[in-house]
Amino acid sequence: MAWLWLIVMLPLMSALVLAxxxxxxxxxxxxxxxxxSIGLSSVIxxxxxxxxxxxxxxxxAYTQVLWTWINVGSFQPHIGFYLxxxxxxxxxxxxFVGFWIxxxxxxxxxxxEGYSRFFAYMNxxxxxxxxxxxxxxxVVLYLGWEGVGLCSYLxxxxxYRDPMNGLAARKAFIVTRVGDTAMLLGLFLLFxxxxxxxxxxxxxxxxxDWTVGSTLAVTAALLLLGGAVGKSAQLPLQVWLPDAMAGxxxxxxxxxxATMVTAGVYLVARTHALxxxxxxxxxxxxxxxxxxxxxxxxxxxxxxxxxxxxAYSTVSQIGYMFLALGVGAWSxxxxxxxxxxxxxxxxxxxxxxxxxxxxxxxxxFRMGGLSKQLPVAFWTFLIxxxxxxxxxxxxxxxxxxxLIIWSAWAAAQGHPAFWIAGVIGALLTSLYTFRLIFxxxxxxxxxxxxxxxxYVMTVPLVILAFFATxxxxxxxxxxxxxxxxLPMTIETEAAGMTETFSExxxxxxxxxxLYLAYLFHLEKRELAEGALRNPVARMIHAWWFADWGFxxxxxxxLVQPILWVAQVNKNDFIDAVYTGIARLTEAMxxxxxxxxxxxxxxxxxxxxxxSVVFLAMVVFP
Amino acid sequence: MEVAFYIAGAVAIIATGLMLxxxxxxxxxxxLIVSLLAVAIVFYVIGAxxxxxxxxxxxxxxxxxxxxxxxxxxxxGDSAVAMEKEWLTPRSWTGPAVLAGVLxxxxxxxxxxxxxxxxxxxxxxxxxVGMMLFGPYLIGVELASMLLLAGLVxxxxxxxxxxxxxxxxxxxxxxTRRVTPSGGLVLAGTDRPPRTP
Amino acid sequence: MFSLGLTGLLVRRDLxxxxxxxxxxxxxxxxxxxxxxxxxxxxxGQIVFLFILAMxxxxxxxxxxxxxxxxxxxxxxxxxxxxxxxG
Numbered sequence: 001m002a003w004l005w006l007i008v009m010l011p012l013m014s015a016l017v018l019a020x021x022x023x024x025x026x027x028x029x030x031x032x033x034x035x036x037s038i039g040l041s042s043v044i045x046x047x048x049x050x051x052x053x054x055x056x057x058x059x060x061a062y063t064q065v066l067w068t069w070i071n072v073g074s075f076q077p078h079i080g081f082y083l084x085x086x087x088x089x090x091x092x093x094x095x096f097v098g099f100w101i102x103x104x105x106x107x108x109x110x111x112x113e114g115y116s117r118f119f120a121y122m123n124x125x126x127x128x129x130x131x132x133x134x135x136x137x138x139v140v141l142y143l144g145w146e147g148v149g150l151c152s153y154l155x156x157x158x159x160y161r162d163p164m165n166g167l168a169a170r171k172a173f174i175v176t177r178v179g180d181t182a183m184l185l186g187l188f189l190l191f192x193x194x195x196x197x198x199x200x201x202x203x204x205x206x207x208x209d210w211t212v213g214s215t216l217a218v219t220a221a222l223l224l225l226g227g228a229v230g231k232s233a234q235l236p237l238q239v240w241l242p243d244a245m246a247g248x249x250x251x252x253x254x255x256x257x258a259t260m261v262t263a264g265v266y267l268v269a270r271t272h273a274l275x276x277x278x279x280x281x282x283x284x285x286x287x288x289x290x291x292x293x294x295x296x297x298x299x300x301x302x303x304x305x306x307x308x309x310x311a312y313s314t315v316s317q318i319g320y321m322f323l324a325l326g327v328g329a330w331s332x333x334x335x336x337x338x339x340x341x342x343x344x345x346x347x348x349x350x351x352x353x354x355x356x357x358x359x360x361x362x363x364x365f366r367m368g369g370l371s372k373q374l375p376v377a378f379w380t381f382l383i384x385x386x387x388x389x390x391x392x393x394x395x396x397x398x399x400x401x402x403l404i405i406w407s408a409w410a411a412a413q414g415h416p417a418f419w420i421a422g423v424i425g426a427l428l429t430s431l432y433t434f435r436l437i438f439x440x441x442x443x444x445x446x447x448x449x450x451x452x453x454x455y456v457m458t459v460p461l462v463i464l465a466f467f468a469t470x471x472x473x474x475x476x477x478x479x480x481x482x483x484x485x486l487p488m489t490i491e492t493e494a495a496g497m498t499e500t501f502s503e504x505x506x507x508x509x510x511x512x513x514l515y516l517a518y519l520f521h522l523e524k525r526e527l528a529e530g531a532l533r534n535p536v537a538r539m540i541h542a543w544w545f546a547d548w549g550f551x552x553x554x555x556x557x558l559v560q561p562i563l564w565v566a567q568v569n570k571n572d573f574i575d576a577v578y579t580g581i582a583r584l585t586e587a588m589x590x591x592x593x594x595x596x597x598x599x600x601x602x603x604x605x606x607x608x609x610x611s612v613v614f615l616a617m618v619v620f621p
Numbered sequence: 622m623e624v625a626f627y628i629a630g631a632v633a634i635i636a637t638g639l640m641l642x643x644x645x646x647x648x649x650x651x652x653l654i655v656s657l658l659a660v661a662i663v664f665y666v667i668g669a670x671x672x673x674x675x676x677x678x679x680x681x682x683x684x685x686x687x688x689x690x691x692x693x694x695x696x697x698g699d700s701a702v703a704m705e706k707e708w709l710t711p712r713s714w715t716g717p718a719v720l721a722g723v724l725x726x727x728x729x730x731x732x733x734x735x736x737x738x739x740x741x742x743x744x745x746x747x748x749x750v751g752m753m754l755f756g757p758y759l760i761g762v763e764l765a766s767m768l769l770l771a772g773l774v775x776x777x778x779x780x781x782x783x784x785x786x787x788x789x790x791x792x793x794x795x796x797t798r799r800v801t802p803s804g805g806l807v808l809a810g811t812d813r814p815p816r817t818p
Numbered sequence: 819m820f821s822l823g824l825t826g827l828l829v830r831r832d833l834x835x836x837x838x839x840x841x842x843x844x845x846x847x848x849x850x851x852x853x854x855x856x857x858x859x860x861x862x863g864q865i866v867f868l869f870i871l872a873m874x875x876x877x878x879x880x881x882x883x884x885x886x887x888x889x890x891x892x893x894x895x896x897x898x899x900x901x902x903x904x905g
């Protein structure tokens with residue numbers, strides 16, 4: 001475990017090497033370096049995990065301080081890594097999933113220019129994410145936070161020659177920036193009131209100094225929530241994630257499905273003490289999660305771009321995680337994160353295979369009948385989809401989702417409304433997932449398959465599918481592991497419902513979603529078209545398609561006014577001072593120029609007039 | 622004596638006025654000469670005979686003769702008279718008249734404010750003037766002589782009619798410089814195509 | 819006299835007349851000097867007049883030579899036409 005720093009350093013060094021020297025290496029070497037660094041990191045993480053579990057350190061947390069970063073008066077953050085069950089789980093998932101995604105992208109990106117640039121960015125991203133997860137204090141966490149934001153921007157706009165990609169990247173960066181600013185304010189608040197940035201110290205002092213429900217706690221928690229909302233694409237800052245699909249598919253898989261977007265979840269979980277001190281803020285977290293998961297589910301139902309549908313699905317699932325955090329089911333949220341990482345990454349990678357195979361076709365209404373053509377993709381996608389939708393017993397997703405929905409009812413801060421939201425969300429999830437599957441893999445073939453994936457791409461799919469299946473069986477050990485860091489969910493007496501009942505409801509919901517999707521998108525496709533002939537249905541469809549109008553709203557309320565102000569200010573009123581001086585000089589010049597006529601008599605008249613004036617001054621003082 | 626002063630003064634002013642309004646140059650010159658002679662009389666009356674003599678000899682005698690010679694050389698003729706008539710509109714008198722009038726008022730005011738004085742209080746003899754000239758004002762005399770020398774040289778040079786030849790020579794010199802093959806800098810900007818190296 | 823000369827200078831466009839008006843002005847100035855000298859019964863006034871006279875002579879000779887040159891170049895004696903300033 002003394003090699004903890006290597007976990008972060010290996011991808012970082014590899015990123016630097018690839019950034020500087022990458023173009024001189026061959027593609028094989030670049031792939032070896034880029035993928036290998038993550039692989040080594042993953043191996044070291046697993047070794048650390050084994051060591052942690054078998055011989056846990058004192059206090060069930062291991063801290064490694066590297067050096068003091070800033071030394072200004074009482075502000076002395078150091079570069080330190082903190083390994084406890086929470087961060088251990090998260091870095092395990094990040095490095096493991098990250099490794100398989102890197103391997104996949106070694107072949108996926110083979111024919112694109114900027115191969116080494118891609119791997120440099122991806123490695124830098126992983127290094128930043130690991131910094132974030134392993135951070136000992138909030139300053140290092142913020143460092144990682146900004147790093148992942150940067151890499152997200154770089155990777156979304158990877159194919160920079162198309163200006164739309166640049167716009168999407170900028171949109172992502174700016175929207176997350178809004179959240180980042182809120183978070184920074186929260187950090188300032190925490191530091192000025194509690195005097196430390198060390199997370200564990202901070203939590204301790206907060207519980208000592210602040211009472212439950214104190215304004216400081218609520219404000220700080222809400223500000224941190226702002227940052228989390230931005231990074232995790234929740235309401236109201238979810239607008240960037242669907243557009244971020246402009247980046248390469250492995251990026252979408254790694255950053256926008258499995259890892260970066262969960263940074264917000266991690267932040268809230270890490271500072272859980274703060275949120276426990278501010279029930280109002282926690283309630284806001286839950287409401288945000290619930291609202292987002294329904295909203296995004298509805299939007300996912302109407303999308304025709306496969307990646308956008310998956311993006312909305314991600315937003316929705318993270319809504320589940322936030323809901324869990326909001327009702328106090330901390331471990332459930334992390335558990336859902338683990339399972340979600342696997343099946344969502346798998347979904348995206350499968351989508352990548354499909355898109356590549358159909359030569360860059362994204363529209364699911366132009367796909368069909370791929371179950372026989374791309375068997376590996378089909379089976380893995382199916383497994384992941386079932387995991388997402390919640391196929392009982394066989395998949396991992398169902399366990400985590402059930403746990404969350406049950407906690408929404410049963411936890412101390414739970415509420416029946418949250419439970420209903422969770423169930424509706426499950427229905428929507430099932431609907432849109434199977435809509436995707438039926439549209440893409442069944443039905444008549446509309447676009448022929450031109451490229452089959454190679455082993456380098458299919459092996460990660462299979463591995464991830466395996467974990468998406470068995471992942472549910474780690475539920476008990478995981479929760480046990482996390483108990484030392486995250487408080488147990490307090491379960492009150494659930495009036496009128498048992499856990500099994502809730503699970504049954506969710507299973508029923510899953511089946512009904514499956515059946516409806518089967519009906520509308522496979523058996524009688526005319527039903528789907530018929531439904532859209534209804535004008536009300538069309539309106540709702542359009543509204544959900546446009547992300548419930550958030551883009552339009554932000555455009556009207558924020559973007560246009562700022563652009564207008566910039567336009568008005570182009571004739572800078574400060575500049576007017578300088579141009580005014582110039583113009584005054586010019587006016588004086590022009591008036592003086594009139595005296596230079598070249599006419600002798602004018603000059604003589606001037607002399608005469610001048611002498612008249614002088615005489616007058618002398619004579620009549 | 623005082624009567625002579627006033628009459629001579631009036632004549633001077635009238636003659637000057639006539640001179641201004643005259644269209645023919647020679648007539649104007651004659652009026653001017655009359656004016657100068659009147660001023661000479663004024664000088665004599667107030668007791669400065671030396672200056673009166675000088676006025677007649679140099680001013681009316683030499684300078685006016687110069688004017689006459691130049692007019693003769695220019696050979697203006699009737700076209701000039703017509704042009705003058707055209708230029709001298711009554712409107713063009715107003716501005717300068719106002720300006721000069723103001724000046725006149727100011728000076729008159731200054732004079733009137735001064736002390737009373739009589740005319741013909743006494744004569745300042747040429748002997749006195751000569752004594753001053755050789756005494757305190759000697760440097761002035763030397764400077765005046767240098768000024769006259771300068772005027773002489775200048776007048777000669779300006780009067781020379783060989784400017785045409787000088788211009789030709791100047792033009793020819795610059796042209797030869799333009800034709801020099803190595804003159805890349807000179808050729809830049811001209812409409813001649815530059816020689817390829 | 820000075821005022822008259824000034825008026826003439828400003829009004830007339832013929833170069834010869836301009837020079838003549840100039841002479842008138844000089845003469846008037848000299849007259850003033852002599853009268854002042856006579857009033858105070860000192861020779862200084864006359865001496866100054868002498869200098870003015872010398873200066874006028876020099877100036878007239880040079881000026882008339884210039885007039886001849888200008889007449890050659892511009893073919894007219896119009897003072898206004900001799901302005902080569904543009905704008």
